[in-house]
Amino acid sequence: MRDFWPRAWIGVVCGALLQASPLWAAGFPGGAGGFLLVPQAQQVQKIDLTTGKAAVRLNVPVANVFHNAAFTADGTLLVAGDASVSLIGPDGRLVGQLALPDPVVEANLKEASSDIPVLQPATSRSRHLIGVGYSPRTRTAYLGVRDEEVVTLYRIDPQAKSVQVFATIKEVANPRDLVVTADGLRIYLSSVEVVPEPAGRLYSINPITGAVGEPLAVAFDPTRPQMATSRDGNLLFVPAADESLLVVNTRSNSVVRRIRLAKANQKGERLQRVLSTPDDRHLWVATNRRLVLWDALDGVAVAEQPLAAQALDVSMGEGERVWSLHPAIGGKPATLRVWDGSHLLSNDTPAESLKEPEKDRLPPIAQFTEAISGANRLLVADSPVSTTQNLGLPRVAVVGFDTGEVRYGRYPNIADVISGDLLWTRRYEIVSPIQVKSVLASLDLAREQLGNDPEAIRQVATLLGADIILVGAPLRVNMPNRNLEALSSFISPIAAFLVPQFFSPQVFSKAEAFDQSGKSLWKGDVVNSDSAFFAGKTDTVLLANAMVITAHDIANKFSNGVYNEIKANGFKADLPPLLKNDALKDVRRVALLGPDSALFNDATNSPESLGQLIAPRLAEALGWQVEGPDEALSRLADLGIEPAQILTTDPKLLARALGVDAVMLGLVRSSTYVSGSVLGLSQNAAADVVLQFELVDRQGRVLWKDIQVRNIAEGAEGGALRQAAKAVVERLQIGLKQAQAPASEQKRS
Secondary structure, three states, X not given: OOOOOOXXXXXXXXXXXXXXXXXXXXXXXXXXXXXXXXXXXXXXXXXXXXXXXXXXXXXXXXXXXXXXXXXXXXXXXXXXXXXXXXXXXXXXXXXXXXXXXXXXXXXXXXXXXXXXXXXXXXXXXXXXXXXXXXXXXXXXXXXXEEOOOOEEEEEEEOOOOEEEXXXXXXXXXXXXXXXXXXXXXXXXXXXXXXXXXXXXXXXXXXXXXXXXXXXXXXXXXXXXXXXXXXXXXXXXXXXXXXXXXEEEEOOOOEEEEEEOOOOOOOOOOOEEEEEEOOOOOXXXXXXXXXXXXXXXXXXXXXXXXXXXXXXXXEEEOOOXXXXXXXXXXOOEOXXXXXXXXXXXXXXXXXXXXXXXXXXXXXXXXXEEOOXXXXXXXXXXXXXXXXXXXXXXXXXXXXXEOOOOOOOOOOOOXXXXXXXXXXXXXXXXXXXXXXXXXXXXXXXXXXXXXXXXXXXXXXXXXXXXXXXXXXXXXXXXXXXXXXXXXXXXXXHOHHHHHHHHHHOOOEEEEEEEEEEOOOOEEEEEEEEEEOOOOOOOOOHHHXXXXXXXXXXXXXXXXXXXXXXXXXXXXXXXXXXOOOEEOHHHHHOOEEEEOOOOOOEEEOOOOEEEOHHHHHHHHHHHXXXXXXXXXXXXXXXXXXXXXXXXXXXXXXXXXXXXXXXXXXXXXXXXXXXXXXXXXXXXXXXXXXXXXXXXXXXXXXXXXXXXXEEEEEEOOOOOOOHHHHHHHHHHHHHXXXXXXXXXXXXXXXXXX
């Protein structure tokens, strides 16, 4: 760390407020605070940002590395030492302290009667913190410590105040930094190899198994192995030796962009800090000479501010102010400064209109200059996160139910049919199958691993935001032996016709549901077939029908008979929304990122995007500016975000990054069966469509959440697609009309 934290920089200040203004005070009601970490004094100081004074001083172990602390979702600050973790509440009081257990390593000693090495705790002579990171999605922290033999990773549950050894790693030499992505899908460990020549290495670690991947193909500067992540967890930033910034996609683990600041490679200028803004579209980049606001979507610098002293750290809460920590220089004391970026972070001003970044657009609102020596970190807590309304509906992720190799034709996706059936009941929300598949692929987990590992179930459920994981074994199929039919033809033509009517393909399925803790909630074994008796169906049709019957059976048994009960009551259209918010009336610009499933259109013999069909209809019916999925996904790709990452990203961050008022997400599924043909929407044979969709704004408010069912005339050209699009538009028309109505009319309604 010497190259990154020169000892000459030690000496930082916080104290008397030299300059204050109504704007300053209004930004932090109630005396909101930040924290300074002082490794030399082994001290954490809570500072009042409205007065600039240290309100609380705590003497706790503080390691002298950069990622030595992290905020949790509830505002608790985790401060890591080399052998312990301190938990500090938002008020600055110590609420807990956890000692790190000794790592368990393979010892050289062996029992006399056995050749098996003895596993025992290793008492290390020297232990040093690598870094600590926290995932707000999983509410789990990970911490890395190195000693002479191994790297030990710890998993920390701040709410339970528990810590355990997660993994021991021997294959990573000289580790230097650790970060955890916000979505909880990746732990990154950087290291520096010195033989045969200095080189930076970046490793991805599986947060469930602890497996270490091969080094990423990322050539970053070995003298600066510190990393930074975007707030949504989709991107990782590392500095290169040429003073450019490498942007790594955390799902594909590949470099997707290289950011080059103008004049960044001039002699003596070095990148110091990278900080993602709350919209995840802009980056604050601090060099040793200036502070730059970079628009990642348009690829330009929006503003830059010369710095008299380089920034040791840069921090930002949920607001639009950025804080910078500067060392003492030239006889002047160290300073803590706050800059107002509210006029710069608006997505309404096209960045391409700026020919050059405007200088001196960041006049400091205030600075503190009372000396406090040795601080190396500044952390400003986010504003309280708005709580999304809770429907009280269990979120179910359907996993597995593979049909195996398709030998006879296109079979229905059983997991999709089960999902649609559960949606039909309006008793469950469904986690998108695309999200399920993406998360399992990222974790390198197979379906069979979930049924045998409660911890894997717990982690996957948390990563998916699911209350229940419904896991299905691959379907088994018993096809009838048609040789008997061939023999019967030698007896008589009538026998040849009658014999096949008594035999149909059978489908066998096993399913089990688990809660968030990995506890089994329900098990079911089903066997089903479709009657061939005088139906004139081929084996292909009989098998496909049997699969859909099996899906219905599983959904009904899992829901304790609710599915059959609701189906028996008949089809109901225009059911009330699950959630609505009158802020819907304020929406002007919308980006469609879902429903996530394309429906097959037999007329064109190709899948067709439901979102692309909805976009012009919404624009015409509601007067909104609507960005279709193709355009929205393309713009997110420009930021380095892949489609698979969208469903694990906070929707409000997507809305902010795209510069729209709200984003639409959702899924659409078939859950019905038509006799006499291969089942599914792809054949235009479904009798109805079930869709789940929601509109979420930039503040994280759910403006509209709905589950609707629509009938489709069998054989109608493009019927499923049109009915689903019509349902979305009609429902939002009704919601917008209600939101715009006077309060008296709303009450009567």
